[in-house]
Amino acid sequence: MDDPRPVRVRATQPDRGARLASLLTAARAGSEDALGQIVTELSPLLWQVARSAGLSSGDAEDVLQTVWMRLIKHLDRIHDATALTGWMVTTTKREAWRVRATARRQLPADQDLLADVPDEGPGSEEQVILDDQRRALWAAIGQLSRRCQELLRIIAFTPRPDYAAVAAALGMPVGSIGPTRGRCLAKLRALLDGGPAGSPAGSPS
């Protein structure tokens, strides 16, 4: 069976870790600009961490601000970029749970991770257009356990050298020597490879 998904490997990915490391060094030396670049670099990841913990957009924004302000006080104790990413993810997750516990009464008891984002691309009122390939991926993701959905969603935004640290921060170590695929990614690939090509069971429309 041919894999219909084109593989797009980004040459810039492995450099992200090195870039973050030099930004961290500069930020610790007091560079406002370097700190700003770290904010730009890591906020999309932290956004996904907060949102996948079930926070509303507004709460997620507050959590990110709080976490960044707290980083300032911890900057002296964070010595490498991997530790930085791990610390930010852990702190965001903890803060998200705290806020979520506070706001619990306003949320459905068992809010689904994907409940508030459109599960159908074309045709929905959202302007998000998902092509067939992405819809297949979206459908496959929806068949994974909640924990796997959360892990993959977060790992996808993590600088590659930090996969292992972030997975560990999420309580799902991905291998003691180097990052292994892990069961979530293995399951996702099996779902995408198996079933009638391109339309796994449960695919929308």
Add this chain to the structure above:
Amino acid sequence: MTPDADRVPSADEPLDDTDFGLLDELRELFGAVDPMPADLPERIKFSLALRDLEVEVARLAEEDRLAVAARGAEQSRTITFDSDSLTIMIRVDADRDETVRVDGWLAPPQRREIEMKTTAGSLTAVSDEQGRFAFPRVPRGTAQLIVHPAGPGAEDARSVVTPALVL
């Protein structure tokens, strides 16, 4: 890459190019369906400009939005921030023009100098003995509250800052 139909990808193998490609696709997918607000990093940087102060960071504890039905689209919000030493509660009332009115209370009640930092500059107020303060006209947009230290010799010489809010 030569995909083999008979081989199930194992969880124990190292990540390969297909995995990296899949993760790139997932990033694009979640980035499309649940994007971070584009201006959030700028607002975060606005808050972080205070990094040199010896500060205590207050956290958002509660927020309620009350639509004032009789006055159409105008809204009143109450927001509570907690820090180790102080609780700050504010009520934000939308005004007819481009400003909002902010009424606040500090608990425990105390006289403190309070700064409202906005993109257009800073406003200051002083809370009374009951901990009350007010900023009658605050420009709409990003703003942040800073409760300055109680004064020399005070037990807690730190400022308390809130996250940046959009008024």
